[in-house]
Amino acid sequence: MPLVIGVVGLGSLGEGLTKVLLVNGAEVIGVDSDLEVLARVHRRLSGPQLSLATELIDLKRADLVIEALPEDLGVKETVLRRLVEECAPGTVFLTTTPTLSVAKLAIASGAPDRVVGLRYSIPPPYGHHASLIGTSMASPEALHLARKAVRLAGTEIVSIGGRPAEAATALLYACMNRTMNLADAGYATVEDLDTAMKLGCGLKFGPLHLLDLIGLDTVRDALRKLHEITGSDSYVPSPLLDRMVEEGRLGRKTGEGFHRYDDRGEIMPPPRDRVTEGEPREIRSAGVVGAGLMGRGIAEILVVAGIPTTLIARTREKAEAALDRIRSSLTRLVQKGRMSEQDRQDVLARLTVGTSYEALTNADIVIEAVAEDMAVKRAVLQGVDAVLKPGAIIATTTSSLSVTGCANATNRPADVIGLHFFNPAPVMRLVEIVRTGHTADDVHATAHALVKWLRKTAVDCSDRVGFIVNHVLFPYLNDAIRMLDRTDVTVDEIDTAIVTAYHHPMGPFTLLDTIGLDVSLAILETLSAASPTGEPAPAEELRRLVAAGHLGRKTGSGFRGMNKGK
Numbered sequence: 001m002p003l004v005i006g007v008v009g010l011g012s013l014g015e016g017l018t019k020v021l022l023v024n025g026a027e028v029i030g031v032d033s034d035l036e037v038l039a040r041v042h043r044r045l046s047g048p049q050l051s052l053a054t055e056l057i058d059l060k061r062a063d064l065v066i067e068a069l070p071e072d073l074g075v076k077e078t079v080l081r082r083l084v085e086e087c088a089p090g091t092v093f094l095t096t097t098p099t100l101s102v103a104k105l106a107i108a109s110g111a112p113d114r115v116v117g118l119r120y121s122i123p124p125p126y127g128h129h130a131s132l133i134g135t136s137m138a139s140p141e142a143l144h145l146a147r148k149a150v151r152l153a154g155t156e157i158v159s160i161g162g163r164p165a166e167a168a169t170a171l172l173y174a175c176m177n178r179t180m181n182l183a184d185a186g187y188a189t190v191e192d193l194d195t196a197m198k199l200g201c202g203l204k205f206g207p208l209h210l211l212d213l214i215g216l217d218t219v220r221d222a223l224r225k226l227h228e229i230t231g232s233d234s235y236v237p238s239p240l241l242d243r244m245v246e247e248g249r250l251g252r253k254t255g256e257g258f259h260r261y262d263d264r265g266e267i268m269p270p271p272r273d274r275v276t277e278g279e280p281r282e283i284r285s286a287g288v289v290g291a292g293l294m295g296r297g298i299a300e301i302l303v304v305a306g307i308p309t310t311l312i313a314r315t316r317e318k319a320e321a322a323l324d325r326i327r328s329s330l331t332r333l334v335q336k337g338r339m340s341e342q343d344r345q346d347v348l349a350r351l352t353v354g355t356s357y358e359a360l361t362n363a364d365i366v367i368e369a370v371a372e373d374m375a376v377k378r379a380v381l382q383g384v385d386a387v388l389k390p391g392a393i394i395a396t397t398t399s400s401l402s403v404t405g406c407a408n409a410t411n412r413p414a415d416v417i418g419l420h421f422f423n424p425a426p427v428m429r430l431v432e433i434v435r436t437g438h439t440a441d442d443v444h445a446t447a448h449a450l451v452k453w454l455r456k457t458a459v460d461c462s463d464r465v466g467f468i469v470n471h472v473l474f475p476y477l478n479d480a481i482r483m484l485d486r487t488d489v490t491v492d493e494i495d496t497a498i499v500t501a502y503h504h505p506m507g508p509f510t511l512l513d514t515i516g517l518d519v520s521l522a523i524l525e526t527l528s529a530a531s532p533t534g535e536p537a538p539a540e541e542l543r544r545l546v547a548a549g550h551l552g553r554k555t556g557s558g559f560r561g562m563n564k565g566k
Contacts, residue, residue: 002025002026002027002049003026003027003063003064003148003149003152004026004027004028004029004061004062004063004064005021005026005027005028005029005062005063005064005065005066005149005152006028006029006030006031006059006062006064006065006066006087007021007028007029007030007031007065007066007068008031008032008056008059008065008066008067008068008069008079008083009031009032009067009068009069009070010030010031010032010037010038010041010068011037011068011070011215011218011253012123012213012214012215012218012251012252012253013068013096013120013123013124013215014030014032014066014068015040015041015044015045015123015253015265016123016124016125016126016127017066017068017123017124017153018030018041018045018050019044019045019124019125020124020125020153020154020155021149021152021153022045022047022049022050023125023154024152024153024154025049025152026049026149026152027049027050028049028050028051029050029051029052029053029058029059029061029062030050030051030052030053031052031053031054031055031056031058031059032052032054033054035054037253038052038054040253040254040255043263044263044264044265056079056082056083056086056087057086059083059086059087059091060086060087060088061088062087062088062091063091063092063145064091064092064093064094064145064146064149065083065087065091065092065093065094066093066094066096066118066149067079067080067083067093067094067095067096068096069096070217070218070221071097071098071099071100071218071221071222073100073104073105076095076097076100076105077105077108077109080093080095080105080108080109080115081108081109081110083109084109084110084111084114085110090114091114092114092115092116092141092142092145092146092149093109093111093114093115093116094115094116094117094118094146094149094150095115095116095117095118096117096118096119096120097117097119098119098120098121098165098169098222099166099222099225102115102116102117102133102134102135103135103136103137105117106135106137106138107137112135112137112138113137113138113139113142114138114139114142115135115137115138115142116132116133116134116135116138116142116143116146117131117132117133117134117135118130118131118132118133118146118150119131119133119165120155121165121168121169121501121502122205122210122213122214122501122502122503123213123214124153124154124155125154126205126213127155127501127503128154128155128156129155129156129157129158129500129501130150130155130156130157130158131157131158131159131160131161131165132146132147132150132157133162134146158500158501160496160497160500160501161493161497163487163488163489163493164489164493164494164496164497165497165501167483167487167489167493167494167497168494168497168498168501168502169222169501170226170230170235170479170483171476171479171480171483171494171498171508172207172210172476172498172502173219173222173223173226173235174226174232174234174235174475174476174479175207175472175475175476176207176208176210176211176219177223177234177235177236177237177238177241178234178471178472178475178476179193179197179207179208179472180208180211180238180240180241181238181240182468182471182472183208183240183258184238184239184240187461187462187464187468188459188460188461188462188468189460190208190258190259190270191270192459192460192461192468193206193207193208193459193468194206194207194208194209194258195430195457195459196430196432196459196461196467196468196469197468197469197472197473199422199428199429199430199457200422200428200430200432200468200469200473201469201473201504201505202504202505203503203504203505204503204504205503207472208257208258208259209258209259209267210502211251211257211258212251212252212257212258212259212261213251213252214251215250215251215252215253216241216244216245216249216250216251216257217245217250219241220237220241220242220245223235223236223237223241224237230486233535234475234479244257244258252265252267276441276444276445276448277441277445278440278441278442278443278444278445278446279442279445280442280445280446280448280449280450281364281391281393281442281443281445281446282364283307283364283365283446283449283450283453284307284308284364285307285308285309285310285362285363285364286302286307286308286309286310286363286364286365286366286367287309287310287311287312287359287360287363287365287366287367287384288302288309288310288311288312288366288367288369289311289312289357289360289366289367289368289369289370289380289384290312290313290368290369290370290380290397291311291312291313291314291318291319291321291322291353292369292370292371293423293424294369294397294421294423294425295311295313295322295369295370296311296322296325296326296329297421297423297424297425297426298367298369298397298421298425299311299322299326299351300326300329300330300425300426301425301426301454301456302454303326303347303348303350303351304330304347304426305453305454305455306350307350307453308350308351308352309350309351309352310351310352310353310354310359310360310363311323311351311352311353311354312353312354312355312356312357312359312360313353313354313355314355315355316355319353319354319355320353322353323351323353326348326351327348329426330344330347330348331344357383357384357386357387358387360384360387360388361387361388361389362389363388363392364391364392364393365392365393365394365395365446365450366384366388366392366393366394366395367395367396367397367419368380368381368384368394368395368396368397368406369397372398372399372400372401372522374401374402374405374406377396377398377401377406377409378405378406378409381394381396381406381409381410381416382409382410384410385409385410385411385412388412391415392415393415393416393417393443393446393447394410394412394415394416394417395416395417395418395419395447396416396417396418396419397418397419397420397421398418398420399420399467399470399523400465400466400470400522400523400526400527401465401526402463402465403416403417403418403434403436403463404436404437404438404463406418407436407438407439413436413438413439414438414439414440414443415440415443416436416438416439416443417433417434417435417436417439417443417444417447418432418433418434418435418436418463418467419431419432419433419434419447419450419451420432420433420434420467421456422469429455429456429457430456430457430459430469431451431454431456431457431458431459432458432459432461432467432468432469433447433448433451433458433459433460433461434461434462434463434467435460435462435463436463437463464530465526465527465530466523466526466527466530470523470527471527474520474523474524474527474536475524475527475535475536476508477508477511477512477520478524478536478538478539478542479536480494480507480508480509480512481508481512481539481541481542482539482541484541485539485541491509491559491560492560494507494508494509495507495508495509495510509558509559509560510560512542512552512558512559513552513553513558513559513560514552514553515552516551516552516553516554517542517545517546517550517551517552517558517559518546518551520542521538521542521543521546524536524537524538524542525538545558545559
């Protein structure tokens with residue numbers, strides 16, 4: 001006989017649990033007092049193993065009941081007491097509280113031996129990990145049935161720990177809040193914000209999509225509680241979040257949030273709008289100024305895409321070294337079977353290197369990729385501007401300086417645009433296109449056409465420090481460092497919780513060590529200097545580590561020790 005499982009509360013988590021339980025062969029009784037919610041779940045999940053009801057008494061047949069109600073202590077205590085009264089003796093109850101005391105809820109229920117906690121960070125079917133929280137009062141039989149039900153939901157039971165899980169949630173909710181504020185300011189579209197964070201940080205879900213999956217009302221309540229506890233402005237809910245909750249746009253569970261969802265609960269792509277009014281200019285040849293990691297990478301993807309390219313370095317030695325690095329990179333592609341030897345030779349034939357801007361005279365676009373120093377960039381941009389033909393485009397790869405400031409260094413501000421590639425450029429798919437108030441429509445159109453030609457994904461953003469990814473990412477990393485000072489969680493616990501609970505490719509401290517603590521400090525200082533409030537002021541622990549020469553993977557020590565950078 002299949003297990004009969006009741007689910008009380010059919011919001012984001014309750015509906016998700018119902019779906020995965022049905023897929024894996026359970027009989028599910030879903031209960032919700034809202035008839036519109038029941039109608040929505042019926043449209044999405046109807047089948048012979050599902051019955052829907054409005055009263056708790058309909059759960060008498062259930063072997064186990066999952067309470068998936070909003071995070072309100074009084075509501076949960078009342079419903080758990082009523083469930084104990086209405087359900088058959090021996091029924092086991094799972095409460096999905098993410099923050100409340102499971103022991104307190106168990107005692108309030110009147111049957112503490114039959115209550116177990118269940119904590120998801122991302123609701124199923126999108127989240128695949130959960131913590132099972134027993135108490136000293138829970139019986140072995142209750143824990144056994146709880147484990148059976150959770151595994152039946154296709155969920156892996158993990159042990160994260162309450163404090164690390166709370167720390168991870170606090171970090172990610174502040175990150176989502178910052179992204180909402182960018183959307184509210186009209187800085188970028190919802191789709192571009194999510195795409196930028198997904199591709200720029202390797203995330204499974206963009207922050208606004210994740211917000212939709214969890215539920216906007218759930219996240220708002222959590223942000224309010226975090227603000228009460230910490231007093232940090234990072235947790236003051238975005239005005240946009242307040243408006244959307246009041247309008248009933250709660251995310252996937254209502255069919256509309258930051259994205260729209262069809263009757264199956266699948267995300268609907270937005271209508272395709274023309275990204276720009278202009279027509280692209282023709283690009284027959286390109287130039288790159290800068291022979292460092294970024295410059296070499298951009299030159300490589302240009303020639304691989306079929307665009308004859310000239311790379312300019314400060315000295316002949318640096319130019320030749322850059323050519324050798326690109327040659328080696330292409331050789332590795334041949335060894336991996338991703339390119340033929342003939343293709344490699346053809347690609348290299350399209351690349352020339354030099355030291356004089358005069359070699360760029362016929363270029364249709366020149367991409368500046370020199371040091372993040374405005375004085376250095378201005379000198380390079382003026383030198384390039386002086387030799388380029390009329391109508392040629394200048395792109396700057398700055399990640400933290402003003403693109404408008406770069407444009408004003410030239411005599412052709414309408415022909416200047418920002419193209420922020422991510423390291424390593426041959427691998428990372430994202431390019432942030434940064435348009436200034438001067439940029440011509442056809443230059444903007446050319447930038448989009450070029451990024452598409454290079455098989456990258458473009459997102460549009462305005463000219464502000466940090467653009468999208470750095471503006472959201474580095475305050476999150478800074479928050480993680482500060483959390484070490486105000487909680488008892490460790491570096492490893494936070495990293496593990498972020499990776500396990502939220503499907504990030506790496507935790508914040510591993511990411512800091514990978515980027516380089518000196519680089520991270522410099523970006524945070526730039527963001528702080530540009531902010532009216534001075535936030536995010538770099539954490540003192542970060543400053544101390546950098547001052548002591550602990551810069552992360554490149555020095556073998558940062559937030560953790562490493563062996564040969566690993």
